[in-house]
Amino acid sequence: MASSAMISLASPSPSLSLKDKLKPKLKLGASVNQTSLFFKDSVKTKLFTRTTMAVAADVSRFENITMAPPDPILGVSEAFRADTHEMKLNLGVGAYRTEDLQPYVLNVVKKAENLMLERGENKEYLPIEGLAAFNKVTAELLFGAENSVILQHRVATVQGLSGTGSLRLAAALIERYFPGAKVIISSPTWGNHKNIFNDARVPWSEYRYYDPNTVGLDFDGMIADVKAAPEGSFVLLHGCAHNPTGIDPTPEQWKIIADVIQEKKHIPFFDVAYQGFASGSLDEDASSVRLFADRGMEILVAQSYSKNLGLYAERIGAINVVCSTADTAARVKSQLKRLARPMYSNPPVHGARIVSNVVGNPELFREWKEEMELMAGRIKSVRQKLYDSLCAKDKSGKDWSFILQQIGMFSFTGLNKAQSENMTNKWHVYMTKDGRISLAGLSSAKCEYLADAIVDSYHNVS
Numbered sequence: 001m002a003s004s005a006m007i008s009l010a011s012p013s014p015s016l017s018l019k020d021k022l023k024p025k026l027k028l029g030a031s032v033n034q035t036s037l038f039f040k041d042s043v044k045t046k047l048f049t050r051t052t053m054a055v056a057a058d059v060s061r062f063e064n065i066t067m068a069p070p071d072p073i074l075g076v077s078e079a080f081r082a083d084t085h086e087m088k089l090n091l092g093v094g095a096y097r098t099e100d101l102q103p104y105v106l107n108v109v110k111k112a113e114n115l116m117l118e119r120g121e122n123k124e125y126l127p128i129e130g131l132a133a134f135n136k137v138t139a140e141l142l143f144g145a146e147n148s149v150i151l152q153h154r155v156a157t158v159q160g161l162s163g164t165g166s167l168r169l170a171a172a173l174i175e176r177y178f179p180g181a182k183v184i185i186s187s188p189t190w191g192n193h194k195n196i197f198n199d200a201r202v203p204w205s206e207y208r209y210y211d212p213n214t215v216g217l218d219f220d221g222m223i224a225d226v227k228a229a230p231e232g233s234f235v236l237l238h239g240c241a242h243n244p245t246g247i248d249p250t251p252e253q254w255k256i257i258a259d260v261i262q263e264k265k266h267i268p269f270f271d272v273a274y275q276g277f278a279s280g281s282l283d284e285d286a287s288s289v290r291l292f293a294d295r296g297m298e299i300l301v302a303q304s305y306s307k308n309l310g311l312y313a314e315r316i317g318a319i320n321v322v323c324s325t326a327d328t329a330a331r332v333k334s335q336l337k338r339l340a341r342p343m344y345s346n347p348p349v350h351g352a353r354i355v356s357n358v359v360g361n362p363e364l365f366r367e368w369k370e371e372m373e374l375m376a377g378r379i380k381s382v383r384q385k386l387y388d389s390l391c392a393k394d395k396s397g398k399d400w401s402f403i404l405q406q407i408g409m410f411s412f413t414g415l416n417k418a419q420s421e422n423m424t425n426k427w428h429v430y431m432t433k434d435g436r437i438s439l440a441g442l443s444s445a446k447c448e449y450l451a452d453a454i455v456d457s458y459h460n461v462s
């Protein structure tokens with residue numbers, strides 16, 4: 001049917017004049033069915049088919065598709081680019097900037113790329129699971145090379161399309177092998193988590209996390225909600241530097257979270273997008289994941305190298321599934337590959353080589369840790385300066401110390417939607433409407449300006 005219609009469209013035909021005759025009778029957007037009803041008795045089938053195709057081609061087949069809303073995070077950057085104000089600040093997207101507010105390519109990344117050029121590496125397809133050298137170093141970096149999960153080959157590691165792609169692969173695994181199981185996610189969380197689970201058709205609900213009264217962790221609420229979730233739920237946890245709040249549980253609180261998850265036979269699912277970037281130490285930032293692994297629990301961990309190696313556009317990360325036996329891990333890995341193959345076939349090689357060169361080379365690894373400490377240190381220093389400026393400018397007695405207690409790239413200011421809009425509309429400070437600011441996009445020179453904007457928005461906008 002379809003091919004005969006295509007042939008009839010391609011042939012020079014008298015149908016053009018027929019099409020013209022039909023035009024006034026058909027409304028724009030008239031469907032094929034309406035057309036067929038109209039002509040059912042008066043036109044021969046062959047001609048009718050050809051006419052229907054020609055008319056439908058006049059109207060876009062995509063007519064019913066509505067305009068999607070701009071992405072709440074990436075849309076902020078678009079608006080920022082269009083603003084010409086000299087003091088404008090982009091605190092929307094979580095990407096590291098230098099003190100001059102310029103993007104930064106790490107020196108170790110340049111060195112690793114030079115090594116790759118010298119070696120004259122080819123561009124052959126990678127296997128579905130990714131670059132073997134990358135998969136080895138990424139799991140070791142996460143768990144520690146001497147961890148029993150590594151030594152006993154109990155981790156199924158598959159290279160993913162950065163953090164997002166790795167989360168998406170894990171979501172597909174959940175959808176296929178745990179039908180009906182729920183993922184519980186913190187409220188609030190990184191905006192894309194909900195999209196990922198929605199698109200993978202994995203049911204999710206939220207557990208309490210943020211307490212607006214203290215601008216801190218609602219630990220009791222979190223524990224109560226994790227306990228109340230159906231047994232065997234997946235609990236999505238931010239390994240460190242919770243996005244968007246910047247509020248992490250303390251080591252003692254992590255132990256209690258692990259207790260409850262074990263008690264309820266839930267499966268912990270970590271999102272580690274900031275290893276090394278939160279505290280400046282790769283090991284310290286992996287301690288939450290390692291606590292769960294050391295208890296012998298089966299866990300999922302998505303990793304990203306966007307932030308800690310500044311490889312945003314290279315789309316490099318991994319999904320790790322810790323299983324109770326090596327045999328199970330081998331089977332899980334085979335299924336992850338099976339899910340990846342029809343989605344994107346196999347992952348890109350460039351970022352994987354950079355990571356394996358940096359992490360696998362003692363000299364570059366040492367340099368990376370130094371650079372990461374510098375990046376984390378710059379963020380800590382603007383955090384301190386913003387706090388000092390707020391205290392100096394705001395005479396109301398408001399306690400701003402929550403800013404210092406938060407960790408990582410972000411600060412959750414506690415500003416509401418209207419106040420956040422005032423930040424953008426009046427002060428040209430671009431940020432997400434939930435009150436989150438990325439301190440990685442702030443320079444010391446602009447801390448006072450930002451403090452003025454926050455104090456004005458907080459006190460003068462309800």
Ligand SMILES: Cc1ncc(COP(=O)(O)O)c(C=O)c1O
Binds near residue numbers: 243305
């Ligand atoms: C919590 C969290 N998870 C995952 C990601 C994924 O980032 P990417 O896909 O660039 O690795 C981000 C990025 O901002 C994030 O904040």
